[in-house]
Amino acid sequence: MKLTLKVWRQKDGDSRGEFATYQANDINPDMSFLEMLDEVNESLLARGEEPIAFDSDCREGICGACSMVINGLPHGGRKATTACQLHMRLFEDGETVTVEPWRARAFPVVRDLIVDRSGFDRIIQAGGFVSVSTGGAQDANVIPIPKPDAELAMDAAQCIGCGACVAACKNASAMLFVAAKVSHLAILPQGRVEKNRRVLRMVEAMDSEGFGNCTVTGSCEAVCPKEISLNFITRLNQEYAVALLKSTGQSAR
Amino acid sequence: MNTLNRRCSSSLGKKYVMAVTGLALFGFVVAHMVGNLQIFLGREILNGYGAFLKSKPLLLWGARLGLICLVSLHVWAAIRLTQDNRAARPVAYAVQASISASYASRTMLMSGLIVASFIVFHLMHFTLGGVDPEFLEFRDGAGRHDVYRMVVAGFSTPIVSIFYFVGMALLCLHLSHGVSALFQSLGLRTGHWVRAIDLFAKAAALTIFVGNCSIPLAVLIGLLK
Amino acid sequence: MKLDSKIPSGPLAEKWNKHKFDLKLVNPANKRKFEVLVVGTGLAGASAAASLAELGYQVSCFCYQDSPRRAHSIAAQGGINAAKNYKNDGDSIHRLFYDTIKGGDFRAREANVHRLAEVSLSIIDHCVAQGVPFAREYGGMLDNRSFGGAQVSRTFYARGQTGQQLLLGAYQALSRQVGLGAVKMFPRTEMLELVVVAGHAKGIVVRDMVTGKISSHAGDAVVLATGGYSNVFYLSTNAVGCNVTAAYRAYKKGAAFANPCYTQIHPTCIPVSGDHQSKLTLMSESLRNDGRVWVPKQKGDKRLPHDIAEKDRDYFLERKYPSFGNLAPRDISSRAAKEACDEGRGVGPGGLGVYLDFSDAIKRLGEAKIRERYANLFDMYERITGENAYRMPMRIYPAVHYTMGGLWVDYNLMSTVPGLFVLGEANFSDHGANRLGASALMQGLADGYFVLPYTIGHYFAHDKPARPQAGSAEFREAEAAARTRVQKLLAIQGKRTTRSFHRELGRLVWDKCGMARSEKGLKEALQRIPALRDEFWSNLAITGSGESLNQALEHAGRVADFLEFAELMCLDALTRDESCGGHFRTEHQTEEGEAKRDDEHFSHVAAWEFQGEDGRPLLHKEPLVYEGVHMSQRSYK
Known part of the structure; x- marks a missing residue:
């Protein structure tokens, strides 16, 4: 052809x-x-x-x-x-x-067709991790995690960081990417410990990179190669609201 | 407080402002419609309702000021968010293809702006008397402001009524997306609530359209005189 | 050069513990005075960079991808082994150790493998603590599955994306350190030279792939975690960017290259559809549980599969290996498929494929059952080939997907160049002549999280290496060499593209040094590779300049190294006159077609030392001595 x-x-x-x-x-x-x-x-x-x-x-x-x-x-x-x-x-x-x-x-x-996506890396560097250092972790089976939680966390964790969500969004918003990481770690007990700090810092980093805002059009979900659900953005909104209320009057850092 | 301030002007913070003010304005639209539908119960009841509102200046002016604040915040957040969104994509795609995004979701700013200008006209029309100063002078038998007569007179001109139909259509388009989006922004549109909320948003928008349009329609077909 | 493996004394099971105590330590306050350069951000590189930064070392980390998260570890599907014995099925450190040694056909270093089995436990603990979403049972405990080469269930997994999740865990740990300022990250940066000063690795020369700028980085130690060299075959399951350059440059600076001929072929990949093909995609071997492998009996039979009657089909695995049938080991089934295709009975485009037919299983169990078991694989197959495997048989063909050989390292993971450490697939140490499924992820993370952080400190404390001097003569020379090479490539101005050279090289090594090797074929390859290399250096076509992003130039540099490395690989394959694991010499096979080892003459690691551009590489042998296991003929009957 x-x-x-x-x-x-x-x-x-x-x-x-x-x-x-x-x-x-x-x-x-x-x-x-x-x-x-x-x-x-x-x-x-x-x-x-x-x-x-x-x-x-x-x-x-x-x-x-x-x-x-x-x-x-x-x-x-x-x-x-x-x-x-x-x-x-x-x-x-x-x-x-x-x-x-x-x-x-x-x-x-x-x-040509190559873009610089290091903004995604900086968002992760701002908080997209669990603050544990190598060594000293307890046995892997000490904290049971309900299967549905593990599956849901995996749904979010599948994100490949390609940036199609940003490319598709009419506002070039990175919410689906951030939501996927915030959700993955907030759903698991290991990541829950620092979830408020994480979400505040990741959203701050996202904003400073110059991405747009979510207007819930759903185009991100539609083009996501890993079919990350828009529901994770809802979760991010919720996580941020809770973190915002908890951080009132105290510095986030 | 600084932190809170900073957080509220973050991208998500602005969305919360949008959502909370949107929710309050939605509440007002519903209450406003229910109040106005009393027109179908007759001149007596509607004019009584009007007089009741006027007799509580504190409540009336409180509500008016509150509404102005809500609208201002809603518009402020919308403008700021739109600016951010425009800036986020300085170079447009040569081929525009939209996927999944509903018409309503893509036109929120436009529908919002037109609704805003509609509201200005609506206020001029029935509250400030800017369209016809006579309207505010109508008195009924009991010496109260004759709201009933004003409404009937106001909608007797077909062109005005048609403008109202269009305004309502846009408001409802705005609400059909806005109401579910506000739940989304507040992080409440989750799990099996998603479908219920989306359905509620569409149903509420339709109800408001039908409810509000029924009044000029009734005037035009001569049901209300 | 003397190979000193530095294997600690004492009983096998106590070596690592004893060694950890014997290793010298660096005072916490002094750690920040040492700078470590980590090249590669796969499981081994990212985990090492993160762990070293956590300890307090200054780390600079380099990768050729646009983000460290894209290293090819991300594509590993199956899982990661650990001797947790959560299933109560008799697993133990010793059993994992034994399975790995046996799976490697007794060509791996015993002490390293035992250590690997020991630290496998900590890996799972640490990854769970990082938030890796492993599969769980309803009770909330970690789920396991079984994998080839083991009779216990010890493989931890995260759907079919275990590599992705483990890599993201390591990437996040690395990102945390970047955020804290402890790691300086250099993405889109390719290593071109190793800098050796007074016998110690002291830095690297890199090219910024966006600006084309060539610069040096000095450090107290260099860590290579740059993966394997499967792409010497052009077509493999590796990412298209994977290359041997960093390891090969180190080899040319004095690091011995061990067992380059050990490569692994995976039997169930989606076949090549034409010359345009850029890479191969692997499908889980579990498909062979329900699929029957066959080719037409007649040569060149072009009929559609369902038009070929039962009597005209050759279920060659069932015929040749009645007791194993379609579940014959990886290498055996791969070779049988190749033979069938070589006879001209292959199916699909180019005749390079055999059928994997599910129609019997669908008849027996129903389509719903097959869908339940393999839906994701059938979907993947359909996405790539456009064919519905429920209706017509799949076509499969073997492909290279892992290389066990790599830079020689001692027990401390240090190469023959002091201060140069090599981790993960880039080193040779743990898999012998064949790697078991779910062991690669284990080794990469073991090296990075739990071995290097201990052993690198010993190098600093014990050897007290001199401070690196950036800008010294050695750095200037290495930089100049890198620049000259780039200029030389750009100056050729010939007619043939890099891809066509790469494709020709790949086809040659696949034919002569692939699934089956023979003395005659290898000698022929050793004749043809230098000729191809000469043509490359006289007739290469690349456009653009060295001072900008130039993917054609990047590819050319990598292929230039593959063209040299391929010769070393064939030389090693020729010298190793036995069959073992993935290295199959047709001259040495049992009656069943199994690899026939020659323990008397080849129970050693073959480590090659560079002898100059025109010299023949010098072979050093590290004898393999087994205390904990008895060497036996590998058999999975």
Whole structure:
């Protein structure tokens, strides 16, 4: 099959970008979207042009590196699928496909389709952990955890940090990402101890990165490759409200 | 207090302000509708209700001031949140595709702003007499302000009534998302309550639309004279 | 070079405890005076960086990904072993130790493996304390499942994403230290050279992958946790960015490379669909419990699977290994599939695949039961191939997914270059010639959380290494070497892309040094690799400059190292004239097709020392002596 590709090309963060049009011929329907781009890059290299830069690593939907908006939808918009697992058989022969980077102030473009998502790391650094140091942990079975709680925590913990939620949200909000980590740790007894401090600090970090606000449109949930539920945002709202009331009059730090 | 201040102006803090004021305003809209529907019980009862409200200036002015504060906070939070949201995506996508987001959720600011201008007109119309100063001068047999006559006169012009229908439609669109979103923002829209709350929001919005529109409609078809 | 494994004296079970006491300590107030450079943020690297920072060391941590959370440990599915005996089924430290040694076909260092089994207990405790959401039973206790190569249930898991959850636990611990200012994190940064000053590892040269800037970092010790080299095969289950560069650069600076020929093949991967394929995806081996493996009897039979009558099908595993059938061990089933395909009877695109057919199981148990057992795997298969495995048989093919070989380390995880420590898949130590399922995660975390934090202090306290001098001649030389290499790659201006070289190299080593190796094939590979390398250095096409983000350049640098490393791997495979574990020499097999060891001549670790660009690597042997186990023919009958 053949496709016309409109791909965002931008030399670096300081340059202006623009769309370039490429013809992708001889596409095998069994290719993943990224393998199709690999082939386009091979032909660009053969012509002495610089290949399209994009992030990818595991190519099995778990590392969260790949990040591109395909025809207006992060990862192409197929349910529970990252761009690396999106296969070409889902496209129509002769279709024009537009490929753009994640668009958000907090995710500046580094080059072409690559953006800087280190804001997510800084949010985790602000509080997305349990403050235990190596050594001295008690036996793993000392605190029983109800199975439904463990399952719910796992639902949230599955987040791969790809940023599709931010890319999809009309406000470029990172609430689903933050909610997933806050919920994962607040549901488990090990993380509950410092849950108030954690949620206050993570939200503060989120705000300072310049993400937008949640208006509950649900687009984040719809494009999330791990199908993280919007309910976790409700939980985050609740956790923050409780932490806010408890911290009244006392410094959070 | 500083910490509290800072927290309240955080992204989630502003959402709480939005939600709490939204909830209070929703309560007002419901009460306002119930009060106005008394028109169907006849001139006597409606004018009595109007006179009762006027006889308690403290309550009336307290409520009015409260409403002004609520609306101001609601609008302030909305503007601040919108500014943040606009700034969060400086470069738009070339291809716009929306997924999952409902029409109401994507148009909250627009519906909110139009509703706000509708409210201004509504106040001019029936409270301040800006549209027709005569309205405030109507008196009934008992010498009370003839609210009933004012309403009937106010809605007799089809163009005004149509404007009210549109205003109500937008208010209800706003509420159909806003009411469930406020529960979401307060972290109360969880588990099996999700569907109930969403249903309640839509039902409440529809009820308010039907309830409020029934008055101009009744005037237009001559049920109320 | 002398290999001193520094295995502590005393009874096997007491070595580690005794050693921990014998190790010298660094005064808490002095720890902040030492700077450690950690390369790699997978399970081993992230856990080491976090733990060292918690102790008070200054840590700088580097990864090539945009975030430390994306290291390839994240893709491990199955689970992590620990000898907790929560199931009351007779598990013990000794049993985990024994299973691991036996699984490694008696080619692992006994003392290391015993220590691994000992610390496995603490790993689970620590991970639970970090908030890793392991699967639970209804009573709230941790759940276990059983895994290949063991008769007890000792594998802890978090759905099919155990690696992800363990890595996020380590990443969060690391992030906490970054937030506290104890770790400086350098993402999108690739190590290009090791700096050795007066015989000790004192720093690294890195390239900032965004700006292209090449710079040096000096430290009191260097820790490599840079994973395995499966991508020498081009197609593997590794992430596309995984590479051997850091380890290979260290090898060229004097660190011995041990057992490079030990690679592991996983039998149930989704087959290659064409030349465009960039990586392979693994599916859980549990599928073989209900699926029957077959190929058409006739060569080149192009009919659809259900049009092929029973009598025209060859259920080759059931035929060749009647007692094991479809559950024959990993290496045996992998080789049998390859043979069938080599005979021209493979199915699917390129004839590189065999059927894994569930129709009998669906008939017997009903589709609902199969769906209950394997729905997620069938979904994954459908997402990738577009085929419904309930209606037609799956196609599977073996793929490389782990490398047991790596830089040689002593009991303290220090390489032959003092001050250079190597952890996780990057070292050679614990899995011998074959790794058991759910052991890789265990080893990575053991090294990072519970071994290195003890042993690195001993190096500082005992060896009292001199302060590193950034900007000294050695640093300038290493930086210049890295720069020259980049310039050299950019200056070739040839016609062939890196990918085409990588693909050709991969196909060559897969054919000659993959599932089955022979003297003839290996010698041929040793002829062809240098030729391919020469062509690479004279006909490579890359565009762009070294001063910006340039993925073509990154890939070229990695493939350049694979082109050298592949030769070492084939040389090791040729020299090890026996079969053991994942290293199968066709000349040495039992009648059942099992690997036939030669303990008399090859019961040793083969550690290769670099001898200059034109010299042949020098082989050093570390004899393997077993006190706690009796060496036997590996058999899972």
